[in-house]
Amino acid sequence: MLSELSAWFWQERLWFPEGLGWADLEDRDGRVYAKATDLWVALPIALLFLIVRQVFERTVATPLASLLGVKETVRLRVPHNPTLESYYCKVTKNPTQVSLVSLCKQTGCSERQVQRWFRRRRNQDRPSLLKKFREASWRFTFYLLAFIAGLAALIDKPWLYDVQEMWQGFPVLTLLPSQYWYYMIELGFYGSLLFSVASDVKRKDFKEQIVHHVATILLISFSWCVNYIRAGTLIMLVHDSSDYLLESAKMFNYAGWRNACNYIFIVFAAVFIVTRLGIFPFRIIYCTWVYPVTIYEPFFGYYFFNGLLMVLQCLHIFWAILIIRIAVRFLSNNEKVDDERSDKDETDESEDEEEEEDVKKVPKANGPLQNGHVVLNNNHSKLE
Structure with a gap:
């Protein structure tokens, strides 16, 4: 059963144009080609990223946060109430008016x-x-280093300047060591993001982020298997070119550097729009959708690859709308930048001193109140 399923999955007519197949990608005459089995290397790399991340956050990010004045938030703990706690954990965190009366x-x-x-x-x-x-x-840190490494790997490649060059000689395209490691590291990183998504900060676009990670992993894996590597490297470079700007804006925002955060975000918005709404659809997708059919007949892999690109483009449009709304509000009203992707669950709900005292008065179900809690500082922004 498994052998039959494997044979069907790897049949050449699904992955290659007519007349081409896996035999064309066998190593010969000192030339090395990408193989599906290489993708297993990404799994230990993903696990390594998870370990490196823990070390980085403790030894680099935490001291840097202290240096910039970012402090751990101390929150007032509510008095224990079994009835309310049970409802909070088992029913909902936001009770309706009817439920409030009952509680x-x-x-x-x-x-x-x-x-x-x-x-x-x-x-x-x-x-x-x-x-x-x-x-x-x-x-x-990752996006910046990945962008620099990707640019260094592609700076002397003709397909960086003429995207049609990505199809010259396809599929018999020799694999370069720089392309191998660029692919494996990117694939391992997105795999680590998928592993850690449950423990990371969740936003309103949580589902879109999951779709993005899965589509990216499928896109990288598929392009590797069928030797769409030149197209894949361009796609990864375009995506890395703006992500590090957004993350740096977040860092400055958390540190309270409002002006730096705002202006870096505007630069990020400009780069995002140029790369994700300009270069990506009108250069890369155009060349993967229109140009290949002048060389060979369309096949399943052609539609699958371009379908994944369209999924990413839909996500780009979704995020671009949010980004443009934020940028326009800042430029027109000179307001601080607040990321509209931020979820209510990410930020503290502001309460005045009177409300805080009211919370302390909520009785336990079977005992007296415990006071002496630390007052919560709610004065941080929502840029995520």
């Missing part, structure tokens, strides 16, 4: 006290400013 009867608290308890309890679960800074600094 008031069960606990003997006022509606306002119950609302404050849930608000404070949600704050306890939100990621700290330091956690966000460490994540942003890790991604900034």
